[in-house]
Amino acid sequence: MAISESNVRPDLTKRTLNARVALFRRMGAGYIMIAPFLILFLVFAVWPIINSLYLSFTDFNGVKSGEFIGTKNYERMWGDERFIKALTNTASYVVLIVSLNTICGLALAMALRAPTALNQICRALFFLPAVTSTVAVTVLWRTIFTSADYGLANTILHFFGIKTIVFFSSPEWSIPILVIISLWGGMGGTMIIFLAGLQSISGDMTEAAAIDGATSVQRFWYIILPLLKPTTIYIVITGLIGAFQVFDMVYLIYSTVGNIGGPLDSALTIVPYLYDRGFTRFQLGYASSIAWVLFGIIFIMTMINLRLGRENK
Amino acid sequence: MFKLTRLSTRKWTGLTSFVTLVMLFSLVLTACGDSTATTPATTTASAAATTAASAATTAAAGPKVTPGNLTVWAVGSEDDAKVFQSAADAFNKANPGVKVTIQPVSWDDAHAKDLAAATSGQGPDMITGGLSWGIEFGTKGAMVDLAQKYPDVVKNVQKLAQPGIYNSVKTLDGKVYGVPADLTVMMMYYRTDLLKEAGIDKIPSTWDELTTAITKLQAKGSKGMASSWGNTSWLGWYGFLYGAGGSLYDAQCTKVNINSPEAVKSLQFYSELYTKYKTPTDSTIDFEGGFEKGDYPILMQGNWDITGLESGHPGVKGKWAAAPIPAGPSGKKTAFIGGRMIGIMNFSKNQDTAAAFINYLYTDEAATMTSTKAAELSALWLPPRVDMVSKLQVPDDRKAALTAQLSDAGGPPNCKGWEESQNTADKKIQEVILNKADPQKALDEVAVVMNQNLK
Numbered sequence: 001m002a003i004s005e006s007n008v009r010p011d012l013t014k015r016t017l018n019a020r021v022a023l024f025r026r027m028g029a030g031y032i033m034i035a036p037f038l039i040l041f042l043v044f045a046v047w048p049i050i051n052s053l054y055l056s057f058t059d060f061n062g063v064k065s066g067e068f069i070g071t072k073n074y075e076r077m078w079g080d081e082r083f084i085k086a087l088t089n090t091a092s093y094v095v096l097i098v099s100l101n102t103i104c105g106l107a108l109a110m111a112l113r114a115p116t117a118l119n120q121i122c123r124a125l126f127f128l129p130a131v132t133s134t135v136a137v138t139v140l141w142r143t144i145f146t147s148a149d150y151g152l153a154n155t156i157l158h159f160f161g162i163k164t165i166v167f168f169s170s171p172e173w174s175i176p177i178l179v180i181i182s183l184w185g186g187m188g189g190t191m192i193i194f195l196a197g198l199q200s201i202s203g204d205m206t207e208a209a210a211i212d213g214a215t216s217v218q219r220f221w222y223i224i225l226p227l228l229k230p231t232t233i234y235i236v237i238t239g240l241i242g243a244f245q246v247f248d249m250v251y252l253i254y255s256t257v258g259n260i261g262g263p264l265d266s267a268l269t270i271v272p273y274l275y276d277r278g279f280t281r282f283q284l285g286y287a288s289s290i291a292w293v294l295f296g297i298i299f300i301m302t303m304i305n306l307r308l309g310r311e312n313k
Numbered sequence: 314m315f316k317l318t319r320l321s322t323r324k325w326t327g328l329t330s331f332v333t334l335v336m337l338f339s340l341v342l343t344a345c346g347d348s349t350a351t352t353p354a355t356t357t358a359s360a361a362a363t364t365a366a367s368a369a370t371t372a373a374a375g376p377k378v379t380p381g382n383l384t385v386w387a388v389g390s391e392d393d394a395k396v397f398q399s400a401a402d403a404f405n406k407a408n409p410g411v412k413v414t415i416q417p418v419s420w421d422d423a424h425a426k427d428l429a430a431a432t433s434g435q436g437p438d439m440i441t442g443g444l445s446w447g448i449e450f451g452t453k454g455a456m457v458d459l460a461q462k463y464p465d466v467v468k469n470v471q472k473l474a475q476p477g478i479y480n481s482v483k484t485l486d487g488k489v490y491g492v493p494a495d496l497t498v499m500m501m502y503y504r505t506d507l508l509k510e511a512g513i514d515k516i517p518s519t520w521d522e523l524t525t526a527i528t529k530l531q532a533k534g535s536k537g538m539a540s541s542w543g544n545t546s547w548l549g550w551y552g553f554l555y556g557a558g559g560s561l562y563d564a565q566c567t568k569v570n571i572n573s574p575e576a577v578k579s580l581q582f583y584s585e586l587y588t589k590y591k592t593p594t595d596s597t598i599d600f601e602g603g604f605e606k607g608d609y610p611i612l613m614q615g616n617w618d619i620t621g622l623e624s625g626h627p628g629v630k631g632k633w634a635a636a637p638i639p640a641g642p643s644g645k646k647t648a649f650i651g652g653r654m655i656g657i658m659n660f661s662k663n664q665d666t667a668a669a670f671i672n673y674l675y676t677d678e679a680a681t682m683t684s685t686k687a688a689e690l691s692a693l694w695l696p697p698r699v700d701m702v703s704k705l706q707v708p709d710d711r712k713a714a715l716t717a718q719l720s721d722a723g724g725p726p727n728c729k730g731w732e733e734s735q736n737t738a739d740k741k742i743q744e745v746i747l748n749k750a751d752p753q754k755a756l757d758e759v760a761v762v763m764n765q766n767l768k
Contacts, residue, residue: 063431063453082736147595148603169545169594169747256546256596259739263545263594263747279425281732282453 056289061282073289083290085265086273089175093269094243096179097186102235104183105190106228110220112191113198123195127188134185138252141181142168168253171266178249178267186242190235197231198224233309237302244298247271270294375466375672376665380410383663383670386430386437387415388423388653392687396694397441397494399686400679404670413670430658431455438661439670440491444481444724445732447491447654452484457657460489463668467492473675474697477650481724485566491656492671493697495683497615498722499542499552499638499648500714502622504610506632507535516636517611518646520556520582523639527590530610538592539609541600543649545587545746547738549613551649553579555723556641562767566728569763571738572756579641580752584745594746605629613638615651616718617693619711624691635711637718650722652697680704730766737762 056073060066077083108126112119129137144152145167154164167173201224209219225232250272254262260276261268270290278287385401387394394417401413416437418426423442430436431450440446450456460467460483470492471479478493503516508526511533517523527537543549554560559575562568570576586592593609601618603609605626612618616635623630640646655674657667673679680696681704687694688706695702695715702716725731741755 061453062428063450063455142597146597147593148598149608166593166595168597171747253597256544259546259736261736264740264743265736279428282428282449 052288052291055285056292058285059283060285060288062278062284063282066285069285073286074293076286077289077293082261082265082268082273083270086261086268086270089265089267090244090246090269092175093178093246094240096175097182097243098236098239100179100183101186101190101239102232104187105235106194106232108187108191109194109198110224113195123188123191126191129185130189130192132185134248135252137181137185138249141177141184142253145177169263171262171264174254174262174266177253178246178269181249182243182246186239190239193235194228194231197228201227229309233305237305240301240305241298244294244301245271247275251275375469376463376668378408378411378666378669379663380408381412381663381666383411383413383439383661383667384437385413385415385439385441385655386418386423386427387441388418388420388443389441390419390692391417392690392692393417393694395690396683396686396692399682400674401670403678403682404673407673408666408669411666434660436660437658438663439655439657439667441494441653441655442491444478444493444652444654445727447482447489447656448484448727449732451488451490451656455659456490457659457661457664458488458490459492459656459668459671460487462664463671466668466672469672470675473700475650475699475719475722477723478652478697481650481727482654484727485729491654494653494655494674496650496652496695496697496719497617498650498695498715498718499613500616500619500718501636501638502604502612502614502618502633503636504604504607504629504633507533507607507610511535511610516634517639518636519639520553520641523611524586524590526611527586531591535610536593536603536608537590538586538611538613539598539600539603540586540592540613541596542613542615544596545594545739545743547735547742548649548651550580550583550742551723552613552638552647553583553641555647556639556643556645557582558641558643558645561726561731562728562763566726566767569760569767571763572753572760575643576756577753580742580745580756582641583742584749584752587746588749601626604633616695616715619707619715620688620691620693635714637714637721646718646721648718648722650719650724652695677701728767730763730768733766734759734763 055066057068057070058066059069059072112123112126143150147154147164147166147168153167157163157165165173167177205223205227206219209223214222246269250262250267250269251260254260254267255272260272260280271294274287274290274294277283277290385397387397394415398415401415404413405411423440424446427436427440427442427446427450430440431453440450442450447456451458457463467489470489474493475496478496482491482493483489501517507530508516511526511529513526513529515522517526523538531537540549543551554576557575557579559573559579560570562570587594600609600612600614601622604612604622605628619635622633637646638648655671657664657671661667674696675698680698680701683694683696684701684705693705693707695705699716699719702712702719705712705715707715738759741750741759744750745752745755
């Protein structure tokens with residue numbers, strides 16, 4: 001039976017109104033306080049996201065409003081040789097940097113976990129690159145890897161009788177160079193997070209295991225590592241997100257006139273390619289579709305990680 | 314109850330991840346440009362020089378100036394903007410009530426900033442940018458077609474500008490969205506002292522003389538030649554391609570010529586400069602520093618080093634000279650010509666004044682003023698007028714070299730799809746240099762892409 005105004009009891013309407021007023025009294029201040037953030041979030045985050053999803057189905061060129069072209073941008077992607085190259089390069093980079101960063105960060109945390117003065121100094125030294133700007137770090141490594149006479153890497157190689165390697169124009173070196181630079185800049189931060197995780201593990205457990213005859217390797221493998229799982233998952237997920245979005249290093253080292261991917265596109269990763277399509281070639285519709293594919297990849301990887309972490313609880 | 318809690322936790326985790334990731338990603342999209350289009354225009358500049366003087370005199374007559382403010386986003390360094398501002402100041406003085414302000418924008422930021430301005434319909438009245446930017450922005454409706462709205466201004470520019478660079482800013486159907494604001498051209502720099510020591514009496518002016526000189530210099534302990542501008546790319550190869558008698562497209566942009574026998578021959582030679590004659594492929598090297606130290610006594614570089622070299626590398630003073638790039642088998646020494654264009658945004662409310670300012674930039678007064686200011690700042694601002702080279706404040710021998718090179722220089726092609734094809738061209742050229750791929754096969758593959766994009 002349909003409810004009309006005539007058969008709604010007035011005392012019920014009043015009660016509802018009173019309840020709403022009470023709710024506002026209780027929650028209103030909170031809503032008002034989060035309003036500045038919420039408005040900015042909606043305008044500068046939610047709206048661009050929704051808009052970019054729409055743009056991914058158009059041929060928007062940045063100036064004229066785009067026409068709806070259905071899924072053409074997404075179809076185009078799979079036949080786009082450069083996109084596939086960017087995707088494979090990004091995958092190689094992500095696998096290498098996330099695994100090495102996690103392993104090296106953990107190794108450093110284990111090595112420097114004792115609260116001695118020397119360890120404190122070492123921690124600060126290893127953490128230092130994490131607070132240095134990527135631009136400065138990249139410029140430093142450019143100087144190290146250059147094939148000019150002052151290049152440190154080649155000077156060391158020459159010391160061991162190895163011929164000059166022209167790192168920046170050798171396609172096989174592009175991803176390793178990006179990984180080395182990221183690792184140097186990032187493992188200090190990872191170490192700090194692992195140190196925090198290690199401090200939350202009670203010493204009693206490892207002591208008890210030691211008394212029961214567990215070796216240090218067994219204690220690490222069977223006690224410390226499982227207890228560090230939440231920390232590890234956090235590091236892997238944030239590492240994945242950051243690694244998939246690598247941009248500044250590639251741009252600073254490999255971008256030249258008309259080319260953003262380095263020799264033979266060997267350093268071309270997804271976000272620089274997205275930037276190139278969107279802001280150099282004015283294909284903002286296509287760039288938006290690349291962004292959404294990247295989002296999908298990161299989302300799936302994150303969900304897999306969370307699921308794996310939960311299953312092993 | 315447990316199940317319900319678990320489910321909501323999952324949902325919450327998923328939602329949180331989703332929102333976090335989308336936020337991160339939107340930043341990438343919201344936070345976050347080159348190349349070109351012009352017919353391969355290799356030309357002689359004498360015609361322009363002949364008509365220049367008379368045209369420059371008549372340049373003062375043009376669009377009506379109305380009082381108001383004009384903002385120009387000038388791509389380049391702060392010094393470049395100061396050079397440009399010197400002309401703007403004179404224009405302001407001559408036109409009471411008008412205020413032209415030049416704001417520098419770095420090359421890294423300019424393309425994206427200009428695009429944001431075009432998208433929002435708010436920003437500067439005028440922009441300067443890479444030669445192709447006028448066509449890029451103009452064909453998308455962001456810039457005024459000067460040929461249609463201010464035909465007299467464009468006629469004046471056409472008479473005065475170096476023909477190669479003018480052809481680079483004109484679309485095939487005659488639209489002109491930006492005119493050259495300055496120009497840059499590839500040149501050869503060499504160390505006079507080191508060439509003499511190596512027994513090289515004649516400036517290398519052919520490919521054979523170039524390779525002979527490199528061999529002799531290397532025998533004396535130096536590293537030979539370096540190519541700074543356009544290293545291992547189509548831009549660096551351009552001069553050799555045209556020197557061999559080749560071209561990227563035909564003059565009407567109806568046919569792709571990049572895999573012609575001449576082009577193959579030139580790419581073979583260009584790659585040998587790297588593989589056989591050890592020109593460095595690493596662009597991170599400080600080539601000017603290497604030139605000063607004597608590592609690279611021959612340097613292929615843009616004309617900006619004509620004035621800029623000694624200020625950054627005083628040790629080279631009195632030991633170097635500039636010359637046109639060596640001629641190829643065809644006898645041509647066609648160098649790549651680049652530079653900046655200046656155009657009017659379609660949302661500008663002062664379009665007539667902006668057009669008048671463009672006209673003013675082509676006067677003798679403005680060209681002299683910018684050159685003088687550039688000399689003060691040890692920069693080289695080369696007006697796009699060949700006839701003005703004689704007024705540059707640089708030694709006569711360098712002026713002569715510059716004039717000689719400008720007499721045979723061409724801009725990037727303005728054929729459809731060249732922009733999209735450039736990356737493939739670069740990649741295939743690099744495959745030949747770095748992976749020793751067959752030049753014919755590599756260029757055939759570029760031709761396939763260029764033909765697809767030309768349709």
